[in-house]
Amino acid sequence: MFDDEKAQHAIDFIQCLKHTKGRWAGKPFILLDWQYELIRDVFGTVDGRGFRLYRECFCEIPKKNGKSDLAAAVALYLLCADGEAGGEIYSAAGDRKQAGIVFDVAADMVRFEPELDKKCKINDSQKRIIYYPTNSFYQVLSSEVETKHGVNAHGVIFDELHGQPNRNLWDVLTKGSMEAREQPLLFAITTAGYDKESICYEVYDRAWRVKKKVSEDKHFYPVIFELEEKDDWEKEINWQKANPSLGTQQEVDNGTKILSLDRFREAYIKAKENPAEINIFKRLRLNLWTAQETRWLDMHYWNESAGEVHPEELKGKICYAGLDLSSTDDLTAFVLVFNIDDNYKVLPFFFMPGDNIEKRVREHRIKYDVWLSQGHIFATEGNVIDYQFIYDKICEIAKIYEIEEIAYDPYNALMLSQKLKDEGFTMVEMFQGMKSLSPPTKDTEILILSGNLHHGNNPVLTWMFNNVQVVTDANSNRRVDKEKSREKIDGIQAMIMAISRARVHAEPVVYKQDCVKAI
Numbered sequence: 001m002f003d004d005e006k007a008q009h010a011i012d013f014i015q016c017l018k019h020t021k022g023r024w025a026g027k028p029f030i031l032l033d034w035q036y037e038l039i040r041d042v043f044g045t046v047d048g049r050g051f052r053l054y055r056e057c058f059c060e061i062p063k064k065n066g067k068s069d070l071a072a073a074v075a076l077y078l079l080c081a082d083g084e085a086g087g088e089i090y091s092a093a094g095d096r097k098q099a100g101i102v103f104d105v106a107a108d109m110v111r112f113e114p115e116l117d118k119k120c121k122i123n124d125s126q127k128r129i130i131y132y133p134t135n136s137f138y139q140v141l142s143s144e145v146e147t148k149h150g151v152n153a154h155g156v157i158f159d160e161l162h163g164q165p166n167r168n169l170w171d172v173l174t175k176g177s178m179e180a181r182e183q184p185l186l187f188a189i190t191t192a193g194y195d196k197e198s199i200c201y202e203v204y205d206r207a208w209r210v211k212k213k214v215s216e217d218k219h220f221y222p223v224i225f226e227l228e229e230k231d232d233w234e235k236e237i238n239w240q241k242a243n244p245s246l247g248t249q250q251e252v253d254n255g256t257k258i259l260s261l262d263r264f265r266e267a268y269i270k271a272k273e274n275p276a277e278i279n280i281f282k283r284l285r286l287n288l289w290t291a292q293e294t295r296w297l298d299m300h301y302w303n304e305s306a307g308e309v310h311p312e313e314l315k316g317k318i319c320y321a322g323l324d325l326s327s328t329d330d331l332t333a334f335v336l337v338f339n340i341d342d343n344y345k346v347l348p349f350f351f352m353p354g355d356n357i358e359k360r361v362r363e364h365r366i367k368y369d370v371w372l373s374q375g376h377i378f379a380t381e382g383n384v385i386d387y388q389f390i391y392d393k394i395c396e397i398a399k400i401y402e403i404e405e406i407a408y409d410p411y412n413a414l415m416l417s418q419k420l421k422d423e424g425f426t427m428v429e430m431f432q433g434m435k436s437l438s439p440p441t442k443d444t445e446i447l448i449l450s451g452n453l454h455h456g457n458n459p460v461l462t463w464m465f466n467n468v469q470v471v472t473d474a475n476s477n478r479r480v481d482k483e484k485s486r487e488k489i490d491g492i493q494a495m496i497m498a499i500s501r502a503r504v505h506a507e508p509v510v511y512k513q514d515c516v517k518a519i
Helices: 004-016 033-044 067-080 096-112 114-119 168-174 199-211 236-242 249-253 261-273 275-286 299-304 354-364 368-373 387-398 414-422 434-449 459-467 490-504 513-518
Strands: 056-060 088-092 120-123 128-131 136-140 155-159 185-190 220-224 318-324 332-340 343-353 377-380 402-408 427-429 470-472 478-480
Touching: 004 033, 004 067, 033 056, 033 067, 033 220, 056 199, 067 088, 067 096, 067 114, 067 128, 067 136, 067 155, 067 185, 088 096, 088 168, 096 114, 096 120, 096 128, 096 136, 096 155, 114 120, 155 168, 199 220, 236 261, 236 275, 261 275, 299 434, 299 459, 318 490, 332 387, 332 490, 343 354, 343 368, 343 387, 343 459, 343 490, 354 368, 354 377, 368 377, 377 387, 387 402, 387 414, 402 414, 402 490, 414 427, 434 478, 434 490, 459 490, 478 490
Parallel strands: 056 185, 056 220, 088 136, 088 155, 155 185, 318 402, 343 377, 402 427
Antiparallel strands: 120 128, 128 136, 318 332, 332 343, 470 478
């Protein structure tokens, strides 16, 4: 059901508030189109009793689109105009300083509106606003979870959910603390993050499923402005898709937009000049969930170096292998590297317990099932990795290609490495520290930048490359890092180990100077 009067009541209240900063300070807060639709839907949609239907609103949108101002306006509506006696409204975030950002905007909005200011008391030091007519208050929460179990919230504003270090505060504020109210509202706002194990990604995934009608939740209202994987992030026409407040300078001047296209272009140019900034631009400006906060090398270098890899043409040729064994229920990588006239050809093999594939596809939305059907992954029986299957497969591969050495991470690999050694393979231990991995990591960078590493765009290896994050020490040594990389990079790690052995046995090669400078 929809109640036009209730929707209009919320819209009218918010549009009586004033902007508080910059060129718009003191001017009416006229809702932008996307904000208008959100407020109308959330506050106008009611159940059979006439109470608000939506109890949660998740709004994921890039920075500078006006989400903090909107959240402050929502907080004030819940505090002053929602008709809730003794209402408790809270602002929460990863820390109290972040939670105070929305509060500070709300407090200034009260000060800019004399009639509202008369009915409120603002305590800046305690981050608290009291609304006298209904004896309600709006309060910023600290991050200590233990003190939050007694709250009786009518509304919660959760700012930058991607910054939550864990799920504890979210769980406390969403499970039980709002049950005593007839029409509570949790209003979560955030930009995209990079940790797909976080509470933010969990809520984002839920919102995505509701928005796409994959699942149903009548009390949950999702708002997601983002680019999709198929969208070219460098094309201006796609920027608008993720930024509904983005417009020309004329649109900004007349108040129909608040985010200048010229400023956006400047941010894009800065990101292009510094590859380390690209992921930050994608995440904060285009709302793309990146695999890491900062990346190793941009994907276009990897794509440009793809070349062609034809397994038939590599039969009988000398190669070096890297073996990265997974834990018992995960992905294992065995990667061959061939040095063909100073062009390094990469041939990867991946193994995964067959019983786990469907679950990982469902929970992580990763195309393991597609890659399995395409022959890029071998499924072993059961729900734990079958080392005998991997051993047999390596022996089978060795009959086709001339494997000189196998570099391996001794973690998880002692039994299999010994078995392969007994079979006659030359096994080379390669610990995963900076001393062992930094030189081959830099060698791999040079090969990619110079276009001399050919991987044929293997989809699993390409996905893993997009996940890689590196760690760097004070001496500019660096290595790929599984812990910081939020998804699997086993194939890249195995490839680097194989390249390490191939480079040991190769003649020195002089690459283009600009490639060396790039790293």
